Amino acid sequence: MAKRQLIELAHARSGDKGDRVNIGLIAKRPEDYPVLVREVTAERVKQHFATVCLGKVERFELPNLEAMNFLLHEALDGGGTFALKADPQGKTYSAALLRMEIDVD
Amino acid sequence: MIRIANGQGFWGDSLEAPVEQVRRGPIDYLTLDYLAEVTMSILEKQRSRDPKAGYARDFVDLIARLLPDLRDRNVRVIANAGGVNPMGCRDALLDAARAQKIPLTVATVTGDDITDQLDKILQRGIELRNMDTGAPLESIRNQVQRANAYLGAFPVAEALKRGANVVVSGRVADAALVLAPMIHEFGWSATDWDKLSSGIVAGHVAECGAQGSGGNCQVDWETIPNLADVGYPIIEAEPDATFVMTKHAGTGGRVTVASVKEQLLYEIGDPRAYITPDVVADFTTIQLRQDGEDRVRFKGIKGHPATKFYKVSISYTAGYKALGQMAYGWPDALKKARAADQILRARLERLGLKFDAMRTEFLGAGALNRMPVPPEVELHLPEVVLRFGVRSHDRKMVERFTREIPPLALSGPPVASGLGLGRPQVEEIVAFWPALIPKSEVHAEVALWRSDS
Structure with missing residues (x-):
């Protein structure tokens, strides 16, 4: 087992829906997708964003795109025009997820 | 095959992109998405000052500039630019056509605006509960500004069938603008779920403009060529509902399977159920293949029957906010910004100001998403910006707060810069209330208007 930072294995894009952020995480190489599915669980993502995501994290798999979609609830200080945040639409959360370190074979 | 080009990802996007889409290669349709959620409220403010605006x-x-090109190249335009006054938009378009003596047929698609019917709808027992919180609309009824249902693609397709050169609508789902010409050209029915789903996926990858063709793209971003002249998405749609996403030859940007995947995943929830007015699309069925340079082919897309509801976006006033900033330079930039935050909070407390929310962020030191800053990095930060926000239903409290930011420059920690911003502005918050309404409560209307009659 070795530690790798997600940015080496994946790319991502994030956006908002109300007070929720969605992060699409995409394997750069198809062969890395199973590792992402194994390691980047909803629990780990919740832990990674513990200081900004106050609600649950849902995970959806898109094996056809070698991708997963994460939905972070209560993650935008109320969201939309309510938010006092510098990133009120969670646009930078995608790259923040890529800072996570995971175990690879 | 038809070519559908999107030239606008939001109101405020490039003014030149739609012109380039029309002039730099063959297209059949130009779609333009103008209506973000907040846009309706801005337009309502404009109409309250001038009944012809909105x-x-x-x-x-744009249309005035493009009229000769649209005529010579036989390009038809679909835009949800009508805002809260589609008929005002129609009048301005027809005036522009008459001024240039170029005949124009404009179609209006309306019926999305249910603001005036809200009380009747509520009286009938439709509570318009907030999709996120479950609260009934009654709880904020007197704060409501506008209510607009998201219409689907079929009324737009009807407008095309009746011969419009330009279709201008109020609120229509973004992706439906791209689906509509496919329905019209290929004769798809309202129960062709897989085909409709395919058209919606095309709309989803095109609706954000250049974000689908190399802009804001994380895959090898430094090697994406010539974003200064980025090409916006073009959909080459086939009657069997397969399609290619591409961009005009010679433009900058990039269309690859990887870049397209990023946009496919943008602002979605459950990928098996991407709900639109016309169909529920299943993103887990999308098959992608690189089909030459800057061309990605889509096939295999499945869909499920549409729901019995339209989504409604209801805007309402929800208090006031203000955001102040003060920058602190090396050395100890972050320490100084933290100290300033404490001083500011103490002063607000001594003044007895109460807020619904206060928020401190340190720009340059992990403000965007609160990822940690290592201590050795913190030591060398050349500057950190204290960003302090407050929110209250009491405008006076927020006003008073704004007076406390500029004094920090002289009465707080050293090496401070006000960034040339002066006193923060108080902003009224217009918030959004997402709800569902039975489709039977909303009636789309299509009408045609000719400049030469």
């Missing part, structure tokens, strides 16, 4: 004025200027 639509995306940029759109009329």
Whole structure:
């Protein structure tokens, strides 16, 4: 087992829906997708964003795109025009997820 | 095959992109998405000052500029630029056509605006509960500004069938603008779920403009060529509902399977159920293949029957906010910004100001998403910006707060810069209430208007 930072294995894009952020995480190489599915669980993502995501994290798999979609609830200080945040639409959360370190074979 | 080009990802996007889409290669349709959620409220403010206003004025200027090109190249335009006054937009378009003596047929698609029917709808027992919180609309009824249902693609397709050169609508789902010409050209029915789903996926990858063709793209971003001249998405749609996403030859940007995947995943929830007015699309069925340089082919897309509801976006006033900033330079930039935050909070407390929310962020030191800053990095930060926000239903409290930011420059920690911003502005918050309404409560209307009659 070795530690790798997600940015080496994946790319991502994030956006908002109300007070929720969605992060699409995409394997750069198809062969890395199973590792992402194994390691980047909803629990780990919740832990990674513990200081900004106050609600649950849902995970959806898109094996056809070698991708997963994460939905972070209560993650935008109320969201939309309510938010006092510098990133009120969670646009930078995608790259923040890529800072996570995971175990690879 | 038909070519559908999107030239606008939001109101405020590039003014030149739609012109380039028309002039730099063959297209059949130009779609333009102008209506973000917040846009309706801005347009409502404009109409309250001038009854002829309330639509995306940029759109009329664009059409006036493009009229000869649209005629010579036989390009038809679909835009949700009507805002809260589609008929005002129609009048301005017809005036522009008459001024240039170029005949124009404009179609209006309306019926999305249910603001005036809200009380009747509530009286009938439709509570318009907030989709996120479950609260009934009654709880904020007297704060409501506008209520607009998201219409689907079929009324737009009807407008095309009746011969419109330009279709201008109020609130229509973004992706439906791209689906509509496919329905019209290929004769798809309202129960062709897989085909409709395919058209919606095409709309989803095109609706954000250059974000689908190399802009804001994380895959090898430094090697994406010539974003200064980025090409916006073009959909080459086939009657069997397969399609290619591409961009005009010679433009910058990039269309690859990887870049397309990023946009496919943008602002979605459950990928098996991407709900639109016309169909529920299943993103887990999308098959992608690189089909030459800057061309990605889509096939295999499945869909499920549409729901019995339209989504409604209801805007309402929800208090006031203000955001102040003060920058601190090396050395100890972050320490100084933290100290300033404490001083500011103490002063607000001594003044007895109460807020619904206060928020401190340190720009340059992990403000965007609160990822940690290592201590050795913190030591060398050349500057950190203290960003302090407050929110209250009491405008006076927020006003008073704004007076406390500029004094920090002289009465707080050293090496401070006000960034040339002066006193923060108080902003009224217009918030959004997402709800569902039975489709039977909303009636789309299509009408045609000719400049030469």
